[in-house]
Amino acid sequence: xxxxxxxxxxxxxxxxxxxxxxxxxxxxxxxxxxxxxxxxxxxxxxxxxxxxxxxxxxxxxxxxxxxxxxxxxxxxxxxxxxxxxxxxxxxxxxxxxxxxxxxxxxxxxxxxxxxxxxxxxxxxxxxxxxxxxxxxxxxxxxxxxxxxxxxxxxxxxxxxxxxxxxxxxxxxxxxxxxxxxxxxxxxxxxxxxxxxxxxxxxxxxxxxxxxxxxxxxxxxxx
Ligand code: FES
Numbered sequence: 001x002x003x004x005x006x007x008x009x010x011x012x013x014x015x016x017x018x019x020x021x022x023x024x025x026x027x028x029x030x031x032x033x034x035x036x037x038x039x040x041x042x043x044x045x046x047x048x049x050x051x052x053x054x055x056x057x058x059x060x061x062x063x064x065x066x067x068x069x070x071x072x073x074x075x076x077x078x079x080x081x082x083x084x085x086x087x088x089x090x091x092x093x094x095x096x097x098x099x100x101x102x103x104x105x106x107x108x109x110x111x112x113x114x115x116x117x118x119x120x121x122x123x124x125x126x127x128x129x130x131x132x133x134x135x136x137x138x139x140x141x142x143x144x145x146x147x148x149x150x151x152x153x154x155x156x157x158x159x160x161x162x163x164x165x166x167x168x169x170x171x172x173x174x175x176x177x178x179x180x181x182x183x184x185x186x187x188x189x190x191x192x193x194x195x196x197x198x199x200x201x202x203x204x205x206x207x208x209x210x211x212x213x214x215x216x217x218x219x220x221x222x
Pocket of ligand 1: 147166170183
């Protein structure tokens, strides 16, 4: 078979071939091998772009923060003052003039409100109305135990009544004081009780509040 003749190297081709470097010269690296006329982007342009992105983000955050503030506004509002809730009338009380009397247990119906909703006329708790020994005053005691919030029962004895919690045996005297030893950190929670004349009848009202269990001090539940 005949050999295929190779094309002769022309002087034009030979002109583009790198020739041997003179002694002491270093061959160009890839970094240096850039097209003639090419310019790297200036650093200032990069910072301007970053600044624009940052400002754009901040501008977008303003309406987001405003929306969030409106949504969470009810949580920021100051808690309203508890209002007296009528629970019964003085005439309906069983012999409230007698000393050391347990007048009764009353369910409290009131408007309940959380941060966003109003629930009208719902059961929010219960009170014992009592007339402790040596007084003629009606007292309102929250029927939940200050230890962990169980419902406190009444115990009627020969010398009067007392209260006992069925959960961890905390016991209280007729005026709500602890009978030691007692795991409840405080006495039964007393609330303000008022008698007011309304349309010719005497209403017994309670400024009802639920308090946080497990604390020594009375701290209203939010
Ligand atoms: S909840 Fe009443 S004693 Fe614990």
